[in-house]
Amino acid sequence: MSVITVGTMAFDAIETPFGKVDKIVGGSGTYVAYAASKFVTPIQQISIVGYDFPQEEMDELKKRGVQLEGVEIVPDKKSFFWSGKYHTDMNTRDTLITDLNVLADFNPVVPDSYQGAEFLMLGNLMPKLQMSVIDQMKVRPKLIVMDTMNFWMEIAMDDLKEVLKKVDVLLVNDGEARQLSGEFSLVKAARSILQMGPKFLIIKKGEHGALLFHGDHVFFAPALPLEEVFDPTGAGDTFAGGFIGHLAKTKDISFENMKTAIIVGSAMASFCVEKFGPERMKEITQDDIKARLNEFVQLVNFDIDLV
């Protein structure tokens, strides 16, 4: 069961209350690929990098079943670079530098060898590019999941709304859900967004967990209370990777299985924040993942007698 993921592969410089790194590998596509490949292969990556993106990172991804035919390498430009600084609460951050570099020319092309993929993860990108990928698919994937951000709501809302009509699952944070819908209450925001196209809406609330809305149903997945959040960068993308990875592995896109997929995504995100960059994603084993999932079961499990 193959999964196409579209997103950035980049460099990040990050400062948190726990430390600082000058230039490490990052990008939404990188995080999604590391997380999803824990559950299913191949992951069929679509991205763009410059001459400076490390070959060892490409090799590491390939070794994990990530196909890179859809990753364009631009020989005379640098990779996308983002630099940010987190505040003490780790929920807010300032962007210090955004060097688009190769990303300014990104024109994602779906290789022939990727055609027929049943799962498509559209990372946070300009809505027109997301639409272009959907349009290139000869057979519509069984499930299209889309991430986006407030920036596109500000400068490309009409394009964004066109993409929304074509996708099955939308991933946004609470602020973005409010901005997209114009509603403050998340329940009302969800009702409004579910009228825009997606049949499922996931609202990510960072350390406060995530909500899944579908019709009149709602499911809540907590975040694991952690002693220290070392670096939140990539947590949302890792969540998305675990989510779509679990769905693709189990070949089941029911609401019931999406609940489980959200717990899986939350577990993967809880690893991601333990170190800078995607390091933890490379270290963890299947046993680590199982143990972490068991912590989530313990965290929310209760008995109640409703008779």
Added chain:
Amino acid sequence: MSVITVGTMAFDAIETPFGKVDKIVGGSGTYVAYAASKFVTPIQQISIVGYDFPQEEMDELKKRGVQLEGVEIVPDKKSFFWSGKYHTDMNTRDTLITDLNVLADFNPVVPDSYQGAEFLMLGNLMPKLQMSVIDQMKVRPKLIVMDTMNFWMEIAMDDLKEVLKKVDVLLVNDGEARQLSGEFSLVKAARSILQMGPKFLIIKKGEHGALLFHGDHVFFAPALPLEEVFDPTGAGDTFAGGFIGHLAKTKDISFENMKTAIIVGSAMASFCVEKFGPERMKEITQDDIKARLNEFVQLVNFDIDLV
């Protein structure tokens, strides 16, 4: 199984984005009593009111099994009055007026008829008064639950720490847990607070749910995503009332049963915010409570295969 509750019975004037009320019945003790009496009776109230506190409210409480022998009525003074205005997010509020009135002279006395109660709920009050109630108990209750607030941490931290040594369960919000412990991470804050005396710590996060810590165990209870939070006043006290009411009803103070009690408290709080003041507490039936508890089960229930 009787429950002693100590707290204010008062008047509130409240403004929220949804409306405004000039003078309605409120007070932590009032909310606790309404919520707890849904599960167990008698509730043995300790409080103080002025000449202006409505007899009909007293009658309503009595009808529900709330004993009022410990409620002092001061014939020549007014009841405690609080006025506040909520911000749009409903998580923050400004206090506009605090008229202590009778509360300035509050000296809680445990009536002989209350002796032998197995559950004691110490509402948010000056720590010295909380300690006085504990000291008056001839036999230590099986479970002492304590609420407090940042105000007492600022002006009476030493007294507060003395009371902490005597209680089993502490209820605070996330900001208060951080202030009390000096730790930003709630996991670290909990570890530190559990060294101060309480064997159980509940950290309330409002619309983001609540965490229960005990030893190395942690349990998370979500808040129900609501279309509209009409008035959050009293939600924390209603939570506490449902929590201790369930424990007293089931006579089981294990960690496992506390998880269930927190869900019960969260369900009661979700009703409380639907109308101004304790109105909803008076209206709801046992069937309403069961249906709401079932919503909580649906909200967090998921299947996962950990084999």
